[in-house]
Amino acid sequence: MSADQMSVGELLAATVPMAGTLNLEFLETSAERAVVRLPDQADYHNHVGGPHAGAMFTLAESASGAIVLAAFGEQLTRAVPLAVTAEIAYRKLAKGVVTATATLGRPVAEVVAELDAGGRPEFPVTVAITRDSDDAVTGEMTVVWTLRPNG
Numbered sequence: 001m002s003a004d005q006m007s008v009g010e011l012l013a014a015t016v017p018m019a020g021t022l023n024l025e026f027l028e029t030s031a032e033r034a035v036v037r038l039p040d041q042a043d044y045h046n047h048v049g050g051p052h053a054g055a056m057f058t059l060a061e062s063a064s065g066a067i068v069l070a071a072f073g074e075q076l077t078r079a080v081p082l083a084v085t086a087e088i089a090y091r092k093l094a095k096g097v098v099t100a101t102a103t104l105g106r107p108v109a110e111v112v113a114e115l116d117a118g119g120r121p122e123f124p125v126t127v128a129i130t131r132d133s134d135d136a137v138t139g140e141m142t143v144v145w146t147l148r149p150n151g
Contacts, residue, residue, distance in 0.1 A: 034066035034102040050094040060141040063100035064125040079147040094138035
């Protein structure tokens, strides 16, 4: 399967080794929302039996990357997306399957207009991590991304 034929989730799983290692499931990837699930896997549990903080970070960061690729994939010939900062808060004990839902913090057209004007736009992506068993928010992350122009 070529990169042109792959979904955003398949592309990330194939090109980002951590996403494949954790067996992340890309459920939805669009410019409006990305939803990624981390299956319950004993190999990635912490000392209290839930997903390790590093696995939850990777889950949320992967969801943020998925929405960035879905929203700005057409810009990849002229700019590379890079995470600038990431901040995560662990709110409740996560147990079982957890899902990360990412949303863009700026309109796509606004970011592209800044890139068109010769800038290096930055934009936040917010991510909520929830337990599938009861939809409780177990973590929240904000990743600030940039589109760094090539050359």
